[in-house]
Amino acid sequence: MNAAIAKALRAFGHFWWDFLIGDTPELALATGIIVALAFLVAGERVVGAILLPLVAAGFLFLSVLRGRRRAPSD
Amino acid sequence: MHSTSSTLVLVLAVFGASLVEMVEALTLVVAAGVSRGWRSAIWGAVAAALVLGVLVVVVGVPLIRYVPIDALRVVVGALLLVLGLSWLRKAILRGSGHIALHDEDRIYAKTVAGLQEPGGDSGTAPVAGPHQFDGVGFVVAFKGVFLEGTEVVLIVISLGAAQHRLGLAALAAGAAVLLVGIVGAVVARQLSEVPENLIKTAVGIMLSSFGLFWVGEGAGVHWPGGDLAIPVLVAFWILVTIAFTAYMKTTLPTAATERSVTG
Numbered sequence: 001m002n003a004a005i006a007k008a009l010r011a012f013g014h015f016w017w018d019f020l021i022g023d024t025p026e027l028a029l030a031t032g033i034i035v036a037l038a039f040l041v042a043g044e045r046v047v048g049a050i051l052l053p054l055v056a057a058g059f060l061f062l063s064v065l066r067g068r069r070r071a072p073s074d
Numbered sequence: 075m076h077s078t079s080s081t082l083v084l085v086l087a088v089f090g091a092s093l094v095e096m097v098e099a100l101t102l103v104v105a106a107g108v109s110r111g112w113r114s115a116i117w118g119a120v121a122a123a124l125v126l127g128v129l130v131v132v133v134g135v136p137l138i139r140y141v142p143i144d145a146l147r148v149v150v151g152a153l154l155l156v157l158g159l160s161w162l163r164k165a166i167l168r169g170s171g172h173i174a175l176h177d178e179d180r181i182y183a184k185t186v187a188g189l190q191e192p193g194g195d196s197g198t199a200p201v202a203g204p205h206q207f208d209g210v211g212f213v214v215a216f217k218g219v220f221l222e223g224t225e226v227v228l229i230v231i232s233l234g235a236a237q238h239r240l241g242l243a244a245l246a247a248g249a250a251v252l253l254v255g256i257v258g259a260v261v262a263r264q265l266s267e268v269p270e271n272l273i274k275t276a277v278g279i280m281l282s283s284f285g286l287f288w289v290g291e292g293a294g295v296h297w298p299g300g301d302l303a304i305p306v307l308v309a310f311w312i313l314v315t316i317a318f319t320a321y322m323k324t325t326l327p328t329a330a331t332e333r334s335v336t337g
Contacts, residue, residue: 049298
């Protein structure tokens with residue numbers, strides 16, 4: 001019984017790890033930074049509305065570059 | 075009071091995400107039906123859809139009732155943002171040729187071969203009659219629909235809970251499941267003609283837009299125009315996707331480069 005519960009918990013944890021982090025930990029990190037930034041700039045008028053999309057796009061660009069197909073010499 | 079723009083984006087995002095995932099699930103259901111019998115494959119798919127529906131109610135309703143809306147929006151916004159950015163990343167890499175497009179025909183052929191071989195994925199031979207119950211066919215169809223549908227459930231719960239429109243989000247997902255089911259039943263094969271990457275790009279754009287909006291809204295960021303910021307964010311992500319895809323096409327290693335290095 002305990003083994004079955006442990007197995008189910010492991011599978012559950014595995015699912016969330018794959019879902020949130022998987023092979024793109026930079027996107028999970030980006031989201032954490034964006035959430036923190038959102039709270040930091042919450043008091044400013046429109047700073048957040050400009051900053052958050054730009055930061056998210058910047059991280060997406062880095063992630064896309066990381067996933068590109070390279071020539072064999074790279 | 076919900077604005078029309080955010081409701082429309084919610085419905086389109088949920089419908090599109092469900093469509094893409096269910097097209098992928100249909101490939102496995104059809105493969106199970108063709109190789110192990112339709113009865114068990116259909117029961118497997120229906121059972122998985124029911125379990126997913128129960129999950130939406132069991133997880134989604136308490137979220138709406140008991141979690142403070144701002145905290146909920148930050149958490150589901152972050153969840154949608156991770157999901158949206160990863161869908162966009164994959165769509166950009168596929169659109170620019172850095173990774174291969176999702177190939178339903180190849181997945182279908184591989185699954186059928188695995189299920190029909192005596193020593194294949196199933197480990198057992200198919201049952202004799204097409205109307206007899208086959209455990210392997212049931213499990214393959216169940217797993218296909220359940221695993222592909224889990225992402226849809228998360229999107230339905232996140233978008234539905236953050237806007238307090240769980241019923242509408244579930245309805246949009248159900249409509250996509252029904253559409254794919256009907257088309258799949260009529261043509262009785264996997265839907266390789268569906269432009270998956272295009273739909274995935276559109277859904278990635280909408281999830282990223284909603285994700286950013288809810289994170290900001292929950293944290294107290296001032297979005298000019300309120301809910302009208304959502305279509306502006308959608309336009310922003312469309313431009314970003316087009317620009318990144320165009321740039322990434324220029325970074326593809328050419329055949330000549332690859333030959334000169336390997337040769």
